[in-house]
Amino acid sequence: ATIHDQKLHRGAGGELHQFAEDGMPVLTTAQGGPVSDDQNTLRLGARGPALIDDFHFREKIFHFDHERIPERVVHARGYGAHGYFETYESLAAYTRADLFQRPGEKTPAFVRFSTVAGSKGSFDLARDVRGFAVKIYTQQGNWDLVGNNIPVFFIQDAIKFPDVIHSVKPEPDRQFPQAQSAHDNFWDFITLTPESMHMIMWVMSDRAIPRSFRFMEGFGVHTFRFVNAADESTFVKFHWKPKLGLQSVAWNEAVKINGADPDFHRRDLWQAIQSGNFPEWELCVQLFDQDFADTFDFDILDPTKLIPEEILPVKPIGRLVLDRMPDNFFAETEQVAFMTQNVPPGIDFSNDPLLQGRNFSYLDTQLKRLGGPNFTHLPINAPKCPFHNFQQDGHMAMRNPVGRVNYQPNSWNQGPRESPVQGYRHFPAEEQGPKVRLRPESFADHYSQARQFYISQTPPEQRHIAAALIFELSKVETPVIRERMVSHLSNIDETLASKVGHALGFKSMPKPADAAMPTRQDLEPSPALSIVEQ
Numbered sequence: 001a002t003i004h005d006q007k008l009h010r011g012a013g014g015e016l017h018q019f020a021e022d023g024m025p026v027l028t029t030a031q032g033g034p035v036s037d038d039q040n041t042l043r044l045g046a047r048g049p050a051l052i053d054d055f056h057f058r059e060k061i062f063h064f065d066h067e068r069i070p071e072r073v074v075h076a077r078g079y080g081a082h083g084y085f086e087t088y089e090s091l092a093a094y095t096r097a098d099l100f101q102r103p104g105e106k107t108p109a110f111v112r113f114s115t116v117a118g119s120k121g122s123f124d125l126a127r128d129v130r131g132f133a134v135k136i137y138t139q140q141g142n143w144d145l146v147g148n149n150i151p152v153f154f155i156q157d158a159i160k161f162p163d164v165i166h167s168v169k170p171e172p173d174r175q176f177p178q179a180q181s182a183h184d185n186f187w188d189f190i191t192l193t194p195e196s197m198h199m200i201m202w203v204m205s206d207r208a209i210p211r212s213f214r215f216m217e218g219f220g221v222h223t224f225r226f227v228n229a230a231d232e233s234t235f236v237k238f239h240w241k242p243k244l245g246l247q248s249v250a251w252n253e254a255v256k257i258n259g260a261d262p263d264f265h266r267r268d269l270w271q272a273i274q275s276g277n278f279p280e281w282e283l284c285v286q287l288f289d290q291d292f293a294d295t296f297d298f299d300i301l302d303p304t305k306l307i308p309e310e311i312l313p314v315k316p317i318g319r320l321v322l323d324r325m326p327d328n329f330f331a332e333t334e335q336v337a338f339m340t341q342n343v344p345p346g347i348d349f350s351n352d353p354l355l356q357g358r359n360f361s362y363l364d365t366q367l368k369r370l371g372g373p374n375f376t377h378l379p380i381n382a383p384k385c386p387f388h389n390f391q392q393d394g395h396m397a398m399r400n401p402v403g404r405v406n407y408q409p410n411s412w413n414q415g416p417r418e419s420p421v422q423g424y425r426h427f428p429a430e431e432q433g434p435k436v437r438l439r440p441e442s443f444a445d446h447y448s449q450a451r452q453f454y455i456s457q458t459p460p461e462q463r464h465i466a467a468a469l470i471f472e473l474s475k476v477e478t479p480v481i482r483e484r485m486v487s488h489l490s491n492i493d494e495t496l497a498s499k500v501g502h503a504l505g506f507k508s509m510p511k512p513a514d515a516a517m518p519t520r521q522d523l524e525p526s527p528a529l530s531i532v533e534q
């Protein structure tokens with residue numbers, strides 16, 4: 001065929017559309033060059049060596065070789081969907097955040113659900129915390145509410161995050177177990193970190209094996225602030241309540257599903273949305289002030305504590321509907337970059353030491369994972385409101401300033417300009433005190449809410465918690481670690497402790513853990529411990 005035989009068409013802009021012999025668009029290289037043969041490399045004779053002139057082969061393989069980016073260091077396995085957030089009523093009295101001003105207004109959103117510990121290719125029904133990360137593209141910039149399906153966290157201070165995550169991930173020498181918490185390193189860390197006891201009770205409960213993403217709650221975990229136009233602050237805790245209610249699977253079901261269909265949760269969300277069965281959550285808030293916070297014997301800055309809904313009922317303020325799957329998993333779900341520090345004017349942080357650490361960590365991790373400072377240029381991360389700044393250059397820059405001006409103030413009368421009125425104002429909280437590394441006394445009680453959670457469960461749910469503890473601890477090979485866990489359980493519920501101790505073969509019960517337990521202990525079993533199999 002000669003060039004004259006090809007079907008050519010010029011578009012409105014003069015661009016050349018080329019069609020292959022069967023009418024499909026012509027395959028091109030990334031540089032736009034049309035490809036004649038995508039099946040055979042260029043060779044010297046049909047049976048001869050390959051030639052380096054084959055730029056099409058080299059470009060195709062080069063691009064394939066670079067397809068992978070690092071998986072997330074946590075929450076590697078995730079699944080996302082698009083949708084919108086709809087505001088129920090004006091919250092102007094509490095917050096000046098634009099998305100909460102006008103009843104009925106819809107704001108686009110993207111959500112990524114995830115497991116925490118497993119790698120990208122792990123199974124969906126692991127006993128694990130589920131991430132519930134929401135990006136709302138507001139008219140004042142993106143708001144990321146990066147939450148979990150459990151309302152509290154393992155640790156009180158972000159400085160411990162690398163330790164808790166290292167302990168739950170596969171052990172560094174043997175590189176197992178994958179995607180589960182049933183191993184010595186995890187329980188070693190947990191039992192040396194009594195502040196994790198409340199979260200552990202949730203993780204051992206049915207909450208950690210949800211039936212699907214559509215039947216999960218979500219929580220912002222930390223105390224945040226709403227700030228209104230008069231710069232008045234109200235503390236706020238965020239909750240997502242699924243319209244379908246809360247459902248989990250039983251452990252034996254989870255084990256079977258993991259084997260039969262490791263993509264169970266993905267498939268469920270895909271099928272629901274593709275068939276028009278759009279899942280919904282209500283965004284609910286607990287609103288309170290400092291005087292109310294002072295009535296508790298725990299600290300509202302402590303992320304291992306929740307405010308019981310019986311004491312402070314949640315108020316629904318809007319709904320989230322997921323109605324569209326991504327066109328491309330990598331472009332959207334894999335490249336989406338959530339960051340707790342993304343807040344619009346009217347939403348602010350508290351001094352929760354876990355939140356403060358997260359506000360540093362997420363930007364740092366996105367730079368590494370997405371390869372440079374321009375990840376906000378990706379469509380999934382870009383704001384959907386007008387935005388203007390003088391940031392320029394760097395790898396993959398797609399939005400450099402146009403014209404002469406790339407700084408401000410300037411004499412050329414060119415914007416953008418800062419605005420003390422429209423711009424983000426941090427709540428001017430009064431702070432003072434010595435510079436110290438010190439856990440506040442108000443963070444000291446690690447057992448009351450763990451107990452409260454356990455006794456709030458129905459008898460079958462309590463049995464599931466006991467069975468989960470027995471299963472998980474039976475995988476722990478080091479006797480003193482099992483003993484330490486049972487000694488913590490004694491501080492939570494005596495019956496639960498003795499049930500677990502008995503099933504693990506203890507002849508006598510270890511004494512209850514010291515609530516002010518030092519975090520470093522030697523690994524010698526206490527004299528009280530005796531184990532049948534020894």
Ligand code: HEM
Nearest residue numbers: 072075112131132133146147148153158161221357361365
């Ligand atoms: C990722 C939640 C604590 C560092 C995530 C994701 C969620 C999440 C949902 C996945 C986001 C996605 O789907 O892309 C939480 C919650 C926490 C918590 C609810 C406590 C209340 C922390 C802390 C740190 C941390 C204390 C570090 C100091 C990270 C990192 C990622 C991540 C590095 C990976 C982000 C990425 O590569 O995209 N977290 N997290 N998280 N989190 Fe957290």
